[in-house]
Amino acid sequence: MKITIVQGAFYPVPPILGGAVEKIYFKLGQEFADLGHEVTHISKTHPSFVNKETINGVSHIRVKGFSTPKSLLILKFYDLVYTLRTLKHIDSDIVVSNTFWLPIFFRNKTKGKIYVSVERRPKWQMKFYTNVWKFRACSPMIFDLVKERLKPKYHNKVSYIPNPVPFQIKDFKTDKTNSILFVGRLDKEKGVHILIDAFNSIPDPISKNWTLDIVGPWELAEGGGGEAYYESLKSKNGNVNFAGPIYDQDALSKFYFESKIFCYPIQDGTGDAGPVAPREAMSYGCATVLSNHDCFNEYARDEINCLRFNQSSEKQTEQLSEQLIRLMTDLQLREKISLNGRKIFDDFSTAKIAKMFIDDFQTVLNE
Incomplete structure (x- = not known):
């Protein structure tokens, strides 16, 4: 045809x-x-x-x-x-x-x-x-x-x-690092500010050896939340690395390959329908944390291939922080979530x- x-x-x-x-x-x-x-x-x-x-x-x-x-x-x-x-x-x-x-x-x-x-x-x-x-x-x-x-x-x-999942899995011959990763537009509906606040609230004895990598555009022309929102994110300090937008698939896949944890904390009111980034991250074995938004329900199984938190709660930052801490400190849980998440690649x-x-x-x- x-x-x-x-x-x-x-x-x-x-x-x-x-x-x-x-x-x-x-x-x-x-x-x-x-x-x-x-x-x-x-x-x-x-x-x-x-x-x-x-x-x-x-x-x-x-x-x-x-x-x-x-x-x-x-x-x-x-x-x-x-x-x-x-x-x-x-x-x-x-x-x-x-x-x-x-x-x-x-x-x-x-x-x-x-x-x-x-x-x-x-x-x-x-x-x-x-x-x-x-x-x-x-x-x-x-x-x-x-x-x-x-x-x-x-x-x-x-x-x-x-x-x-629009790529083929590659082996970059490197080990995973103590990194929590976000990939997406830097916009309020994506909950990037919630993720940074949650990461910064983790006690120092746990977080001191971890970094938070933020990958994605902030400019309005590229779908981001604009300069004011970007500056507000940077002002939060902490061990946060803003990598900017990465459009080369191999370079982006390397971030997934090397990160132990991935988080996609989209908020109520988002236009997201079937986000690809969480599936990409899970395919590369990132232990993934997602909000309870309905757009994830076709594949996200809480406590099996991901952890979830309630983005509608007034205490969502605390909930997200708790889920991140669980994955950062419990190797057995992290490996279980990672292994089950990898099956996403075959399914999609x-x-x-x-x-x-x-x-x-x-x-x-x-x-």
Whole structure:
């Protein structure tokens, strides 16, 4: 079959500037091609890339996009302009949409059936997606939320396919260090401030030989919380290392490989739907601590392959600190959580998830 993947207006592919969804579909596109399908991937232009090229069997077409603006209204306008630019490049069987406007403006059914990949909490736009053939939810939580936004007669159009772990495991020939790792955007909804406060509250006899590594962008244009939030994080002091954004997969994987503990303390109100970073960390054997947010429920098993804390509690900092202390001081517990977490890689391999997508695409084509 002919498959076209349409990425958003703000990040290029390959994902040299980050973007979890871009990273996922860059790998999925190659898996679709390996399975014998004709794949076109449309994304934003970038000075490092030509506008048309083929990478590992996938035809890449790049159209002019934008830097992420501060205003949500301007962001939607930019996304509209970008989406209209992509329309002339689409001629396919299945059109995987990762943009806000494409399901509204793409109406030519002879050039593809719209397949919406829902990677964040769905909002009011769902009721305007009347010509969509299938809504793919990236987690059970999103599956339920999409159905809530649709009339019951459209519920049969909703499917659930999880996000994959979009890389192959590598051996960096080094030992794990006493490091607690966070990877993600430095934003309040990610709970980075809660993590730093929890780490800094750990008694010195326990924490003195440990570091907290924070990897991710803080600038608004890259999805971060901005300079004021970043400065507030740095002012907390402690043995905290701000590594900045790391988009090279090998360099990022090395952080996972060398860290003993990973923490992803997202907060209530976050737009996270199926975060990839915890799965990446667990695949590399990081003993992982997660909040109780529903987006983790498809794979997170408390006290088995991770530890969890209640982000809705007024004492969440204390709860998080207690869970970190348990992993820092109890080697047997840490090794158990690490070993069970490694199984995530097989459960969510890109090859396995790609076949689930192809089966779902085929159901659309059979209608």
